Amino acid sequence: MADGATRLFIPRDMAALALGADGVVAAVERETAKRGLALDIVRTGSRGLLWVEPMVEVETPHGRIAYGPVSARDVADLLDADMLNGGAHSLRLGRPEDIPFLAKQQRLTFARCGVIDPFSLEDYRAHGGMAGLERAAAMDAAAIIDEVKASGLRGRGGAGFPTWIKWDTVRKADADRKYIVCNADEGDSGTFADRLLTEGDPFTLIEGMTIAGLATGASKGFIYSRSEYPQAFEALQRALAVARRRGVLGASAAGSGKPFEIEARLGAGAYICGEETSLLESLEGKRALVRAKPPIPAIKGLFGKPTLVNNVLSFAAIPWIMANGGKAYADFGMGRSLGTLPVQLAGNVKRGGLIELAFGATLRAVVEEFGGGTLSGRPVRAVQVGGPLGAYFPERMLDIPLDYEAFAAAKGLLGHGGVVVFDDSVDLAKQARFAFEFCAVESCGKCTPCRIGATRGVETMDKVIAGVQTERNLNLVRDLCEIMTDGSLCAMGGLTPVPVMSAITHFPEDFSKGSRLSVAAE
Amino acid sequence: MSLIKELDYGTPIRLSEDEVTLTIDGVGVSVPAGTSVMAAAMSMGTKIPKLCATDMLEPFGSCRMCLVEIEGRRGTPASCTTPAENGMIVRTQSDKLARLRKGVMELYISDHPLDCLTCSANGDCELQDMAGVVGLRDVRYGKEVANHFETDSPLALPVDTSNPYFQYDPAKCIVCNRCVRACEEVQGTFALTIEGRGFDSRVSAAGVSFLDSDCVSCGACVQACPTATLMEKTVVEHGQPEHSTVTTCAYCGVGCSFKAEMQGDKVVRMVPYKGGQANEGHSCVKGRFAWGYATHKDRITKPMIRETITDPWREVSWEEAINRAASEFKRIQNDYGREAVGAITS
Numbered sequence: 001m002a003d004g005a006t007r008l009f010i011p012r013d014m015a016a017l018a019l020g021a022d023g024v025v026a027a028v029e030r031e032t033a034k035r036g037l038a039l040d041i042v043r044t045g046s047r048g049l050l051w052v053e054p055m056v057e058v059e060t061p062h063g064r065i066a067y068g069p070v071s072a073r074d075v076a077d078l079l080d081a082d083m084l085n086g087g088a089h090s091l092r093l094g095r096p097e098d099i100p101f102l103a104k105q106q107r108l109t110f111a112r113c114g115v116i117d118p119f120s121l122e123d124y125r126a127h128g129g130m131a132g133l134e135r136a137a138a139m140d141a142a143a144i145i146d147e148v149k150a151s152g153l154r155g156r157g158g159a160g161f162p163t164w165i166k167w168d169t170v171r172k173a174d175a176d177r178k179y180i181v182c183n184a185d186e187g188d189s190g191t192f193a194d195r196l197l198t199e200g201d202p203f204t205l206i207e208g209m210t211i212a213g214l215a216t217g218a219s220k221g222f223i224y225s226r227s228e229y230p231q232a233f234e235a236l237q238r239a240l241a242v243a244r245r246r247g248v249l250g251a252s253a254a255g256s257g258k259p260f261e262i263e264a265r266l267g268a269g270a271y272i273c274g275e276e277t278s279l280l281e282s283l284e285g286k287r288a289l290v291r292a293k294p295p296i297p298a299i300k301g302l303f304g305k306p307t308l309v310n311n312v313l314s315f316a317a318i319p320w321i322m323a324n325g326g327k328a329y330a331d332f333g334m335g336r337s338l339g340t341l342p343v344q345l346a347g348n349v350k351r352g353g354l355i356e357l358a359f360g361a362t363l364r365a366v367v368e369e370f371g372g373g374t375l376s377g378r379p380v381r382a383v384q385v386g387g388p389l390g391a392y393f394p395e396r397m398l399d400i401p402l403d404y405e406a407f408a409a410a411k412g413l414l415g416h417g418g419v420v421v422f423d424d425s426v427d428l429a430k431q432a433r434f435a436f437e438f439c440a441v442e443s444c445g446k447c448t449p450c451r452i453g454a455t456r457g458v459e460t461m462d463k464v465i466a467g468v469q470t471e472r473n474l475n476l477v478r479d480l481c482e483i484m485t486d487g488s489l490c491a492m493g494g495l496t497p498v499p500v501m502s503a504i505t506h507f508p509e510d511f512s513k514g515s516r517l518s519v520a521a522e
Numbered sequence: 523m524s525l526i527k528e529l530d531y532g533t534p535i536r537l538s539e540d541e542v543t544l545t546i547d548g549v550g551v552s553v554p555a556g557t558s559v560m561a562a563a564m565s566m567g568t569k570i571p572k573l574c575a576t577d578m579l580e581p582f583g584s585c586r587m588c589l590v591e592i593e594g595r596r597g598t599p600a601s602c603t604t605p606a607e608n609g610m611i612v613r614t615q616s617d618k619l620a621r622l623r624k625g626v627m628e629l630y631i632s633d634h635p636l637d638c639l640t641c642s643a644n645g646d647c648e649l650q651d652m653a654g655v656v657g658l659r660d661v662r663y664g665k666e667v668a669n670h671f672e673t674d675s676p677l678a679l680p681v682d683t684s685n686p687y688f689q690y691d692p693a694k695c696i697v698c699n700r701c702v703r704a705c706e707e708v709q710g711t712f713a714l715t716i717e718g719r720g721f722d723s724r725v726s727a728a729g730v731s732f733l734d735s736d737c738v739s740c741g742a743c744v745q746a747c748p749t750a751t752l753m754e755k756t757v758v759e760h761g762q763p764e765h766s767t768v769t770t771c772a773y774c775g776v777g778c779s780f781k782a783e784m785q786g787d788k789v790v791r792m793v794p795y796k797g798g799q800a801n802e803g804h805s806c807v808k809g810r811f812a813w814g815y816a817t818h819k820d821r822i823t824k825p826m827i828r829e830t831i832t833d834p835w836r837e838v839s840w841e842e843a844i845n846r847a848a849s850e851f852k853r854i855q856n857d858y859g860r861e862a863v864g865a866i867t868s
């Protein structure tokens with residue numbers, strides 16, 4: 001590293017790596033050595049503009065200038081175009097903060113992601129990190145929770161449960177030991193915000209969990225990550241080591257006088273491991289079987305002790321809230337959905353990526369303004385929101401605002417904020433079948449409606465698709481959906497009917513034998 | 523004489539100083555705090571349908587037959603896993619609940635062989651009982667569906683007859699987990715588990731045969747099983763018992779209570795008696811299964827006396843035997859003092 005050397009930021013995020021970011025680094029090193037240029041390469045996380053990854057940024061006197069998508073082949077050409085001084089090039093995207101996709105977002109949780117060196121505590125502090133924890137360390141537990149309450153934060157893992165209530169329940173529980181558990185299992189198809197954050201800004205998660213420890217009286221935290229995310233797990237290990245070395249974690253966490261330690265664990269690799277009670281079973285080293293509630297984890301959780309389970313994004317919202325005040329966070333959003341939602345846009349879109357928005361923005365804005373419509377160029381036909389257990393909405397319903405209550409009223413859910421776009425080649429009968437199939441594959445097998453029902457759902461949908469007694473079998477699917485919705489032990493079986501029924505309700509034409517698509521496909 | 527049927531409260535009896543009072547189907551009832559809604563209902567004689575719950579085991583909440591409606595609560599909570607609370611207003615019957623229970627039963631039966639008449643549990647099967655209670659008349663999922671019972675089904679597994687006392691027939695399993703939990707909670711052996719996920723889930727003695735597993739043949743799983751899946755071989759062979767007597771195990775000093783379940787004078791099986799204060803419905807392999815001595819030719823069935831150890835035994839009446847024991851105790855106490863007589867049992 002040379003003093004005064006130009007700083008070049010190249011992501012090490014999983015998506016960027018998959019798109020050749022390491023090759024870009026090698027090419028840069030080779031080409032700059034050839035030219036005798038001094039460079040300081042900083043590996044960052046991703047800003048979440050996935051369609052321009054690897055997005056390379058160079059620090060110039062006029063701020064950072066982004067180029068992307070950069071491949072190793074482009075490097076020599078870019079250097080010739082004086083990229084290191086922000087020179088013009090067809091890949092030049094300009095100042096990142098001016099790129100409309102970023103400029104139109106409200107980045108609170110993701111403010112630092114893709115900007116800083118994920119493992120530099122100095123960088124983290126320089127960008128506002130640790131202010132929340134330092135403030136919390138001087139407050140009493142109830143006051144911290146009051147701040148979380150004022151923020152209106154609701155769980156970002158899927159259920160949207162008021163975060164402060166869980167925190168307060170754990171705080172008030174009388175026990176010799178309490179735990180903080182971060183749900184980083186991120187199993188929803190089309191979602192990646194937890195991963196982006198853990199790879200790009202892990203200190204935010206660590207800070208949020210430590211504040212939770214102070215607020216609840218827990219002294220030990222676990223992060224349940226997944227084997228499909230090797231970079232995220234490695235990033236956590238590295239960041240945790242730094243946090244321990246620097247006293248953020250330890251006998252007196254961040255100088256609070258209270259102990260707090262965090263351990264990262266790798267998950268058992270099933271979707272159901274993300275359900276909080278089966279996650280706890282899995283953390284205890286058992287089969288990931290869902291537990292009946294009550295008792296809720298906040299009363300009797302990990303190893304029978306009061307346990308706070310929150311999603312990565314819920315914890316990661318906390319440092320901003322503690323630094324700027326709950327009230328400031330609640331100034332974003334609408335109704336009872338306050339603050340920001342990190343939306344993850346994927347599927348058939350031109351511009352997929354992370355879009356952190358204040359609640360209240362419309363789904364149409366996400367799909368059209370940010371996403372730029374379908375990649376195929378064909379019309380949008382359906383948008384599934386909230387992961388595999390979320391509803392399929394037709395194009396005409398896209399004006400629905402991002403709001404927990406509005407989505408519930410439309411018989412859907414926001415879930416973890418995943419948005420997957422389909423063009424007019426999608427067959428919703430096949431998607432309904434897929435919803436049952438997903439449930440059949442991922443069911444823990446504990447309760448009857450889900451264990452047997454999901455498999456029967458696949459079989460009955462097969463009959464519907466084949467045109468065998470269509471009306472009768474469609475009615476059977478409807479009856480089955482009622483049994484699964486009201487009878488299942490957990491939301492896996494309980495919400496599988498959401499995609500199924502939304503497909504039947506909004507796209508009835510796909511469910512009668514002779515629908516254009518099944519005919520076309522045959 | 524008839525078969526002794528013990529009440530099953532569905533969840534363990536809770537002891538507590540505190541009482542809670544709730545209303546179930548319009549009738550008030552008070553139970554110790556911690557009691558489940560299911561057990562509270564049973565305490566007033568209302569049997570809520572159930573399959574995975576039994577009062578020897580902690581509630582599990584998997585079968586979803588016991589759903590109820592509770593005023594002010596969302597959805598249809600399971601009565602076995604919901605503790606009774608003061609002021610609760612519970613409904614155990616409604617059109618919605620009837621639909622749900624029938625729908626769940628329809629799912630069960632869609633993966634169950636319809637051979638009740640030739641089944642070893644015929645007449646003593648909770649699945650059969652519940653199908654009757656919910657009024658299931660039709661299974662609409664059709665014949666050619668994934669199942670565990672047709673011999674040519676890729677999911678079918680052979681009957682495991684390796685254990686000398688009972689068999690395991692996976693075709694009939696409803697995956698209620700009662701056996702797995704009985705092995706853990708009642709016996710503490712942890713020999714059983716569920717293998718596979720979702721529809722594939724099946725009970726397994728940790729991947730090996732029952733005989734090769736850690737199973738100690740206590741029979742707790744067999745007793746817990748609501749179907750014919752885990753069944754005493756004697757019942758498979760002879761059929762269901764028709765009357766029973768409560769008795770005490772003749773082996774060791776624990777003195778476990780049993781129901782000797784019989785056909786005529788023939789014991790069909792010995793089932794640990796829940797009312798037995800020494801064993802509370804559990805036992806070891808000896809009392810449960812090793813009762814072949816009951817009809818062994820060497821079994822002593824009449825009292826006998828001999829004067830000295832070298833004399834042959836002489837059959838006597840009960841009266842003579844008891845009088846003889848009493849008079850000998852008296853004599854020894856007279857000769858050597860009261861404390862010369864002691865007792866030891868094993």
Ligand SMILES: Cc1cc2nc3c(=O)[nH]c(=O)nc-3n(C[C@H](O)[C@H](O)[C@H](O)COP(=O)(O)O)c2cc1C
Nearest residue numbers: 155156157183185186187274275276310311314491
């Ligand atoms: C089948 C299933 C899968 C789930 N997967 C996840 C997951 O991957 N990550 C997550 O945070 N929550 C997941 N949840 C939700 C969790 O059970 C739980 O509500 C959440 O972790 C609580 O955190 P929050 O209050 O911060 O949202 C899942 C729920 C179900 C039913």
Ligand code: SF4
Nearest residue numbers: 444446447450490493
């Ligand atoms: S709904 Fe499915 S995943 Fe959830 S407990 Fe029941 S079987 Fe398991």
Ligand code: SF4
Nearest residue numbers: 695696698699701747
């Ligand atoms: S073997 Fe019997 S007790 Fe065990 S899960 Fe199957 S049906 Fe239930």
Ligand code: SF4
Nearest residue numbers: 771773774778806809
């Ligand atoms: S069943 Fe076993 S423990 Fe019980 S009295 Fe008989 S021998 Fe003893």
Ligand code: FES
Nearest residue numbers: 574585586588602
């Ligand atoms: S008896 Fe309550 S869920 Fe099975």
